[in-house]
Amino acid sequence: MSRYILMSLFLLLPLAQAAETATPANDHDLAYSLGASLGERLRQEVPDLQLPALIEGLQRAYQGKPLALKDERIEQILRDHDASMAQAEDTPPPEPQSEVAMSTEQRFLDSEKAKPGVRVLEGGILLTELTPGNGAKPTTSDRVQVRYVGRLPDGTIFDQNSQPQWFRLDSVIAGWTSALQGMPVGAKWRLVIPSAQAYGAEGAGDLIDPYTPLVFEIELLGVAP
Numbered sequence: 001m002s003r004y005i006l007m008s009l010f011l012l013l014p015l016a017q018a019a020e021t022a023t024p025a026n027d028h029d030l031a032y033s034l035g036a037s038l039g040e041r042l043r044q045e046v047p048d049l050q051l052p053a054l055i056e057g058l059q060r061a062y063q064g065k066p067l068a069l070k071d072e073r074i075e076q077i078l079r080d081h082d083a084s085m086a087q088a089e090d091t092p093p094p095e096p097q098s099e100v101a102m103s104t105e106q107r108f109l110d111s112e113k114a115k116p117g118v119r120v121l122e123g124g125i126l127l128t129e130l131t132p133g134n135g136a137k138p139t140t141s142d143r144v145q146v147r148y149v150g151r152l153p154d155g156t157i158f159d160q161n162s163q164p165q166w167f168r169l170d171s172v173i174a175g176w177t178s179a180l181q182g183m184p185v186g187a188k189w190r191l192v193i194p195s196a197q198a199y200g201a202e203g204a205g206d207l208i209d210p211y212t213p214l215v216f217e218i219e220l221l222g223v224a225p
Contacts, residue, residue, distance in 0.1 A: 045085070098201065101211035105195055108153045108213055112192045125179050126192035130217065135185025138223045140170050144180060145222035151215045158207055158214075164221050173198050173214075180220065188219040 042049055060067055067074070095103070112118065112126050119127045138144050145166050150159040169177055175193030183189060195201075195211045203210040 046081075098211065101209065105153075105211050105213050109192065109194060121179055121182070123175065123178055123197045124194045125175050125197060127179065128190040129187065130190055131186070131188035131219070133184035133187030133220060135220075136223050137182060137184050138169050138180055138220075140177060140181065141168075141225070143168050143224045144220060145224070146218055146220055148216055148218045152208070153213060153215065166222075166224075175214070176216075176218075180218070183218070183220050185220050185223055188217065191216045191218060 042054070057067065059065075069077075109124065109126070113120065115128070117128050119129075121127050143166050145164050147161060147164050148159075149157060151157055167176075169180060173193070175191065175197035178197065179189070179191050179193075193214045193216065195213055198214045199208050199210075199212070201210050203212065208214070
């Protein structure tokens with residue numbers, strides 16, 4: 001018989017023994033109590049159990065009547081059930097969604113960091129110089145004129161401008177503010193910005209999921225106070 005069902009039946013024995021030392025129970029109450037305790041444990045172990053079949057098997061076995069299934073078949077079914085229960089116990093619970101996203105981000109950053117010519121900036125930002133520049137470098141309080149394309153890790157473009165645009169450097173994501181202060185006018189860089197330097201655990205609506213690193217190609221065209 002299944003070790004789980006045997007365990008359930010053995011756990012019922014203290015109830016019966018306690019009943020002997022307390023107020024004596026009548027036959028109905030004892031049977032009901034045993035059934036209730038067994039039912040509770042079976043509900044936890046097999047929540048979708050077919051009760052009519054359970055009652056039929058219990059009744060016929062208890063009364064010593066012929067069973068609808070052969071002994072070999074019953075033993076095989078119980079062994080399979082035991083195996084599936086043991087496997088379920090050994091399977092670790094799924095990672096929370098945030099942990100999965102953070103692990104995915106870290107794998108992406110590690111693969112990008114391993115590419116030739118990549119430099120690591122403050123905050124873990126990854127820089128690849130596509131075109132050198134020799135102009136002025138902006139400060140946090142400056143405005144910058146840029147042309148850029150923003151992509152998700154899978155290459156999907158989520159933002160870009162066809163015409164140069166001006167931004168205040170202190171009004172953009174932290175990764176831009178940090179990296180562009182070291183970027184000379186005329187340069188074109190590829191930046192991989194960790195989510196902590198972008199939209200972090202909150203993401204950006206339906207466009208950018210939480211813990212998503214962003215990839216930008218940025219061309220710095222001008223700097224102004």
